[in-house]
Amino acid sequence: MAVGDLALLVATIMGVYSLLAIGLNMHWGDTGLLNFAHAAFFAIGAYTSAILTTPPETGLLANRTVGASYPIFVGLLAGATLAAAAGVLIAVTSVRLEGDYLAMVTLSFAELIRLVIHNEGWLTSGAQSLKGIERPLEGSVPIRYDLFYFLLVLGVVAGSYLLFRRLAGSPFGRVLHAVREDEEVPLALGKDTTWFKLKSFGLGAAIAGLAGGLWAHYVYAITPNMFLPSLTFTIWAAVIIGGAGSYLGAIVGTAFIVGIRQVTRFVPSDVPFASDLPYIRLVVIGVLLIAVLYYRPYGLLGDEERMLAGSEEGAD
Amino acid sequence: MTDPILRAEGLRKSFGGLLAVDDATFEVEEGTIAGLIGPNGAGKSTTFNLLSGFYGADAGEVIFEGEHVEGLSPDERAQRGMIRTFQITRELTGMKVMANMLLAAQDHPGETVVGALANTGSVESREEQARERAEDLLKFLELWELREEYAGNLSGGQRKLLELGRALMADPDLLLLDEPMAGVNPDLTDRLLSRIDDLQSEEGMTFVIVEHDMDVIMSVSDKIIGMHNGQVLSVGTPEEVKSDEKMLEAYLGGSV
Ligand SMILES: Nc1ncnc2c1ncn2[C@@H]1O[C@H](COP(=O)(O)OP(=O)(O)OP(=O)(O)O)[C@@H](O)[C@H]1O
Numbered sequence: 001m002a003v004g005d006l007a008l009l010v011a012t013i014m015g016v017y018s019l020l021a022i023g024l025n026m027h028w029g030d031t032g033l034l035n036f037a038h039a040a041f042f043a044i045g046a047y048t049s050a051i052l053t054t055p056p057e058t059g060l061l062a063n064r065t066v067g068a069s070y071p072i073f074v075g076l077l078a079g080a081t082l083a084a085a086a087g088v089l090i091a092v093t094s095v096r097l098e099g100d101y102l103a104m105v106t107l108s109f110a111e112l113i114r115l116v117i118h119n120e121g122w123l124t125s126g127a128q129s130l131k132g133i134e135r136p137l138e139g140s141v142p143i144r145y146d147l148f149y150f151l152l153v154l155g156v157v158a159g160s161y162l163l164f165r166r167l168a169g170s171p172f173g174r175v176l177h178a179v180r181e182d183e184e185v186p187l188a189l190g191k192d193t194t195w196f197k198l199k200s201f202g203l204g205a206a207i208a209g210l211a212g213g214l215w216a217h218y219v220y221a222i223t224p225n226m227f228l229p230s231l232t233f234t235i236w237a238a239v240i241i242g243g244a245g246s247y248l249g250a251i252v253g254t255a256f257i258v259g260i261r262q263v264t265r266f267v268p269s270d271v272p273f274a275s276d277l278p279y280i281r282l283v284v285i286g287v288l289l290i291a292v293l294y295y296r297p298y299g300l301l302g303d304e305e306r307m308l309a310g311s312e313e314g315a316d
Numbered sequence: 317m318t319d320p321i322l323r324a325e326g327l328r329k330s331f332g333g334l335l336a337v338d339d340a341t342f343e344v345e346e347g348t349i350a351g352l353i354g355p356n357g358a359g360k361s362t363t364f365n366l367l368s369g370f371y372g373a374d375a376g377e378v379i380f381e382g383e384h385v386e387g388l389s390p391d392e393r394a395q396r397g398m399i400r401t402f403q404i405t406r407e408l409t410g411m412k413v414m415a416n417m418l419l420a421a422q423d424h425p426g427e428t429v430v431g432a433l434a435n436t437g438s439v440e441s442r443e444e445q446a447r448e449r450a451e452d453l454l455k456f457l458e459l460w461e462l463r464e465e466y467a468g469n470l471s472g473g474q475r476k477l478l479e480l481g482r483a484l485m486a487d488p489d490l491l492l493l494d495e496p497m498a499g500v501n502p503d504l505t506d507r508l509l510s511r512i513d514d515l516q517s518e519e520g521m522t523f524v525i526v527e528h529d530m531d532v533i534m535s536v537s538d539k540i541i542g543m544h545n546g547q548v549l550s551v552g553t554p555e556e557v558k559s560d561e562k563m564l565e566a567y568l569g570g571s572v
């Protein structure tokens with residue numbers, strides 16, 4: 001693979017994952033919700049769009065009997081919508097729970113979704129991959145396709161960034177921030193905080209669903225293994241490293257994490273301990289995470305003043 | 317006497333074996349200031365929590381502006397015009413002073429997703445209107461210079477003032493204030509009291525105020541509700557309650 005190809009691939013992954021981080025930043029950074037179901041929203045978006053745009057399998061080993069050939073934008077839209085609906089649904093059942101319980105419920109929900117995808121082969125191809133997912137405008141763009149797709153993702157990231165930042169800076173975002181700080185205060189001021197949390201959940205899940213669709217139509221084949229809880233943790237790390245509450249931080253944090261993971265793949269194989277490389281890579285990532293959080297606990301682009309406000313160090 | 321804006325009827329709340337509020341019944345007339353007094357642990361804050369819906373009552377009724385509200389959630393009661401403050405300040409530490417104030421604006425069209433994204437003229441004008449009111453209140457409370465400061469960086473007294481300002485921002489019909497003057501410097505206390513007096517006489521706002529400083533509460537209130545051990549012991553004018561034997565005993569007993 002030429003360096004240019006690889007750079008585009010990595011940049012596209014960064015873009016798709018940035019969308020996930022933007023959604024999670026609305027949940028955690030703006031609203032203080034411990035959502036650990038992000039990989040599931042991503043999966044719902046990916047599978048919904050793939051199924052709606054890819055006809056059923058044929059032949060002897062055909063597994064999936066459901067499929068359609070709607071245009072890709074319909075699939076993307078439906079994926080985002082269904083992910084939002086799933087987000088609202090899980091929020092309805094659990095958003096009244098205190099933080100840690102919400103984390104557990106969402107994590108279990110995500111695993112449940114993944115198992116359903118794994119087991120319902122008639123719908124999803126199950127453990128085999130759902131293959132042959134169409135790529136938008138393939139063969140009809142005047143530039144190389146990888147570049148086109150990267151620009152497409154970049155455009156979606158830019159649009160989402162502007163949209164979510166606008167929400168966060170609006171009176172709507174102000175109520176979300178108040179929920180994050182102390183839910184009883186907006187409640188005492190007449191805000192239906194449950195409703196605001198549902199909206200936050202839905203919006204963040206929608207963007208994760210859109211990311212899933214963009215992922216599916218990029219990688220051509222998807223499997224349940226792409227949607228493990230470790231993906232959710234990776235996005236959490238990105239949001240925290242970037243600085244919870246900052247949408248630019250969410251993007252930078254994602255680039256940082258995806259970047260480290262990819263860069264450590266280039267260590268030549270003839271160095272000492274090369275066979276231990278996967279472990280060394282994990283150690284390197286861990287050490288970098290600790291270093292960032294040690295020197296900038298508020299994240300790369302987080303608001304230090306805000307984090308210190310009200311704490312011992314912040315009080316003067 | 318005007319009609320009662322608020323009526324509590326047989327309110328009861330227990331925590332485990334402890335009866336924190338025991339069959340509390342009282343009325344507050346519209347456009348008046350009522351002082352809620354009683355020794356520590358008398359059940360004053362719990363009563364506020366029952367009135368505002370933060371605690372569900374074990375028994376009893378709350379009638380606000382002629383309607384039963386005991387089945388309503390705290391936000392619904394607040395939307396109807398009953399706003400409470402907290403004894404232990406609940407400033408939103410990671411939000412700036414101005415944002416704390418603006419949060420309290422009622423019926424803000426910018427608090428919907430569509431409103432926030434479209435940012436129409438009505439959203440902007442509502443926001444502008446809220447800013448003007450916030451500026452007025454913050455200047456009065458001597459917090460204007462601190463408007464871009466995070467609320468978590470304010471002193472204890474300033475936090476109390478911010479909480480009061482935020483409650484006033486909501487433009488309530490009835491304001492339940494739980495020790496609004498605690499920790500506020502004495503010069504400002506007098507100005508606060510006169511502002512409360514103005515709001516009552518000019519805008520017809522109704523107040524229920526929990527306050528431990530007897531001189532203050534007796535001088536500002538039209539009516540005093542005295543509690544002890546969860547029960548309403550004494551209700552009347554400040555003079556009546558001041559000279560009520562039962563109340564004196566409650567305080568003496570409580571301070572031993
Ligand atoms: N959430 C709670 N759980 C358990 N007990 C509580 C709770 N809230 C209040 N209590 C108890 O109920 C009783 C009444 O408390 P409350 O806070 O209403 O008193 P108060 O009159 O406001 O006192 P203070 O003047 O000290 O603020 C106290 O004995 C208190 O310990």
Ligand SMILES: [Mg+2]
Nearest residue numbers: 360361362403
């Ligand atoms: Mg109290």
